[in-house]
Amino acid sequence: MTARQADARPMKPGQDDPVPRWGDRRRTRVGVLGGSFNPGHEGHLHIARLALQRLRLHQVWLMVSPGNPLKPARGMASLADRLASAGRLADGRRIVATAVEARLRTRYTYDTLQALRRRFPRVRFVWLMGADNLVQLPRWQRWEGIARAMPFAVMPRPTYNDRALASQAAKRLRHALLPARAAPVLARCAPPAWTFLPARQNAASATALRAGRGTPPVPIWPPAGAGSHPGAKPAIAAAEPPAGAWT
Numbered sequence: 001m002t003a004r005q006a007d008a009r010p011m012k013p014g015q016d017d018p019v020p021r022w023g024d025r026r027r028t029r030v031g032v033l034g035g036s037f038n039p040g041h042e043g044h045l046h047i048a049r050l051a052l053q054r055l056r057l058h059q060v061w062l063m064v065s066p067g068n069p070l071k072p073a074r075g076m077a078s079l080a081d082r083l084a085s086a087g088r089l090a091d092g093r094r095i096v097a098t099a100v101e102a103r104l105r106t107r108y109t110y111d112t113l114q115a116l117r118r119r120f121p122r123v124r125f126v127w128l129m130g131a132d133n134l135v136q137l138p139r140w141q142r143w144e145g146i147a148r149a150m151p152f153a154v155m156p157r158p159t160y161n162d163r164a165l166a167s168q169a170a171k172r173l174r175h176a177l178l179p180a181r182a183a184p185v186l187a188r189c190a191p192p193a194w195t196f197l198p199a200r201q202n203a204a205s206a207t208a209l210r211a212g213r214g215t216p217p218v219p220i221w222p223p224a225g226a227g228s229h230p231g232a233k234p235a236i237a238a239a240e241p242p243a244g245a246w247t
Helices: 003-007 043-053 079-087 100-104 109-119 133-141 143-149 161-165 168-172 179-186 206-211
Strands: 028-035 057-066 095-098 123-130 152-155 193-197
Touching: 028 043, 028 109, 043 057, 043 095, 043 123, 043 152, 043 179, 057 079, 057 100, 079 095, 079 193, 095 133, 100 109, 100 168, 109 143, 123 133, 123 161, 123 179, 133 143, 133 161, 143 168, 161 193
Parallel strands: 028 057, 028 123, 057 095, 123 152, 152 193
Antiparallel strands: none
């Protein structure tokens, strides 16, 4: 059975999870993309691939939340269905879907990130988020603690980018903002440290998909002729995963 054939099997929370519940001491660089994945879509895959390449990560974890305190439970698919949706985006090697948050029994992002750091002490983590999440970050519990827990990278999202860079969180963390050209070393930076990556955007939205709406094309951000984003730089080749990474 090939890796892709194995990955096509339905995933169940707590079973066939590629991320060891109790952690280990392997050295690697991992991006954590948390979310409801209700459902998973091309926008998630776009962020994962961008992060692998620009941040020189070995792996990205699509971390499916058991429940988002900021989202209504109505209309939320089961964890098993959402994990399966994320699993269809994963390749089982560089991009993996996981329900590790449910197995950690954490409810808030701050607690989850702290638990990951304890259980994987030699992993260099980067928290991944879209510009829409940077706008609403002050609504999250202990949001400044999240910024101090691990470095994070913000990916552009249509209609949110200017608001994100002018947001309360961006202003409060301005001292920790790194130019985009520093993205390859972000995983090695002591938090608080973050960057905003200029890139082609993907407008895919779980809300739009559930409503049956299509995804309109969107341009690269920032647009041509606009003021350059600090440290903009062409894409960099992704790092190969070390032997023994979670595959």
